[in-house]
Amino acid sequence: MLRDRSALSRRSVLAGLLAGAATPVLATAPLRSPRPPARPASAQIAALAPEAGAARSVPTGALSAVLERAGLTGDTTVIAVDAETGAVIEEHRADLRVPPASTAKALTTMYALQTLGTEFRFTTRVETGAGARIENGTLRGDLVLRGGGDPTLQTDHLARLAAELVERGLRRIEGRFIVDDQALPAIEQIDPEQPVAAGYNPGIAGLNLNFNRVYFGWEVANGRAQLSMDARSDREVPPVSVIGIEAVSRDLPVYTYASRGGRERWTVAASALNQSGSRWLPVRRPAAYAGDVFRMLLAARGCQLPEPRLQSVPAGQILAEHRSETLPGVLRDMLRYSTNITAECAGLAATLRQGRAVQGLAPSAARLNAWVAERYGASGLALQDHSGLAEASRVSVRSMASYLVAARREGILPGLLRDHQMRDANGRPQTNHPVEVRAKTGTLDFVSALAGYAQPRGGRPIAFAIVSADLPRRESTRSEESERPAGARAWTGRARTLQQDLIERWAGLHG
Template identity: 30%
Template sequence: MHVGRWLPLLCLSVFIGGCASVSPTSTPAILDHLLADPAFNGATVSLMVRDARSGTTLYQHNARTRLVPASNLKLLTTAAAMDVLGPHYRFSTQVLSTGGRQGERLAGNMYLRGLGDPTVQFADYQALAAQLASQGVREVQGDLVFDDTWFDAERLGVDWAQDDESTYYGAQISALTVSPDSDFDAGTLIVTAKAPVAVGQPVNVSVSPATDYVQLSNRAVSGPGNDYGITRQHGTNLLQLRGALAPGKQSRQWVSVWEPTQLVANLFEQALAQQGIKVQGRRVIGGATPATATTLAEHQSAPLQDLITPLLKLSNNNMSEALLKAMGRKTADAGTAAAGVAAVAGFMTRQGLDPSALSQVDGSGLSRRNLVSSQTFTDLLLASARQPWFDAWYTALPIAGDPDRMVGGSLRYRLRGTAAQNNLHAKTGSMAGVSSLSGYITDANGRRLVFSMVSNNYLSDAAPVRAVENRVARALAQWQD
């Protein structure tokens, strides 16, 4: 090897690594070098960097190439939701009836009506039952109807992968759902397994919230190997536990359910029974609430400007899909993904952006049919910065290097001890062969930049690609012309 030929690249590499003794090199040249990393051999990478104030392009590489964005699509969904629904929008879950009161009896049907809230928890359904009890209701003579018609019956997004089906991030979408935790992983249950100290004994299993809606096939045992896992059989709620869990250890896994509306039915009936309220009629799934029904109790979510924090920090898919369908319901009276996508396109048009430059089929980015360029993402970032709701949205983005899970989010372990720490506000995205990072960063001269980097079709694992993303962020934070 001829050393002289490679010396400039070695110097660039040392400079990017943070060595102050090397002469400064222009940031565009550094970026060119970074995008030539072997991790991208045979892959496609797109990067665009712009001045946040003027919109001037500072760097571009394949900037107009549409690529699968993964969870960077949530930038578009949440920005549109802040515009279409408004920062103060709240989801609602209601108990209604068409019948009159006869002492402790409710003479007609009772309806539990969901308007898409992905944050409602079992405790909230218990509180609704308690509201009924506080009004003196002890018996429902009619049917108990679970109304999830605010959204359509399409439970999964377009072309979602089959092997994601039982995961928390691939959970089914319903207007009437339940989350097992404050991360709002709607449509899932937490399955906790504890391994006895004695090797070869079955693990002890509990489900939260407690329900008999799922069935357990427990073949998992206490033992070496640590290959314990859970799968849910397609089309059922049979959870299959297999493998070995180290003696004395505990595992918590989030598993999606088949048909979350029916899980809600199971839990709400539990909540009514806890309050001593008896239902004489049938359980009816999917019936619509008559317009003449009277509201007896109601639960409201936090406002959207607060909900986008867990959504963006933790990259919550189900919340994103609920927002998409809620936008469709508001703009076209149709709780469908297609109507939501049309609402997002309307938002883009109002901002002077071109919706025909991208393909969107869901709200979360879980589908590989979504296609967005880094230029479109930077257009969105520039437009969002002009909105009255921008400060709340900007704060909700993951912040590099901050260890607080609800501040640093998916960037909490990245870029610590660099000029990007507590500086970079950006959304991550990750799927097999896909990585993305788009957001805002301030350079050494106090100039705010917007950038988007999307990589597709690499064959390595994500670590080398994320390492390059980190180096790009560091180079932007130390921009030199």
């Protein structure tokens, strides 16, 4: 285990959480930044103490009957343990290895925090090239935009950097405009098996922007669609020149993608553009995208740059910089909104901090697997990435529960996990439910997972992990054009109902 001056304590993490408790208003395209929808923040950070309300009932019947009643196809594997002692309360096929989906982010969280430290921030800088200087508004030399791997960088942040350069008097440069994205390895997409237009599956680089998504809008008038691409945020709508899209006369596929000559090229089926609309599409060449947007932002402020060149260069004089939130706040949002790019950037940064040279997600995830086994005694993990998006990742719920018990003793992870809302028979949030749950969900088509902590009122805390997976059905629908295959929504609904039934059952058994 690596420890340095930024080693963790429960107090330092909670202080960071409280300092960053004001979460930005989140996106709904087209007018806001491309962040996933917000959920309500918890009023408390670390405590698991539900309000008074309806009493818990002691369950009757066998676990097998509960699982059968759920009506789920495929396999379901579950375990509940005493969160303090690790003693098993109930289990079913707990050693079956299944995809964890986004519950993997709970593992990445402590890997990143313990390795990088609570004070770590991702930093994006604008620098001069070696020997360059500004004279009478002209930079005599190169201008460098250097990424620090920040997965949360947005257009408004770049706009502030551009404004700061103009305030310093910069109007033009005589040299090159260099984009250095070498802080992290360049990865074209997290999981090649995902639908081509899935915005949750972008590329990754040392310089990222808008969660590596580009805004695609279309306005339909008189039977014709006008298409546009931009990198909009709350205050800025810069156009994008390195990514284009055109409508093609066809029905399927709805989208195609290609990268040629340094440009990303999309096509969309004209038959899908019947009325005006918008969506975010994934960016596969993030550094080129960010450099292009920064150039447009400076041009709008009267400072002209040449086209960006992707290159690694030595550090120069810092002209302006943007620093992300401290890592606890970044990871808290990652767990709340399940942002895949944040998990991957944090995981890669942690592996690189350990002195491991990696060129892809799988080797970095292998280090995560080993680290969790070494530190928390949770062996047998086989993650292929840090977000859980790759279907090939495998865990057992027994290993996940072992990790949750060990991580809880540090007093950090429960406060980072979001409140998991329990619901009544009509699906409405139940604010006075006798069990409070903090957990991470995970969803792929025909895979549904939930892992975390449950605190029955007046009872002992429980650590649990639940995964339902119908992998043959997932495989059979892989070629479907839809990003949500037929039957997947109903299947996931049944899986989530089962998850609540199990938590209530375990609270009754152990409370």
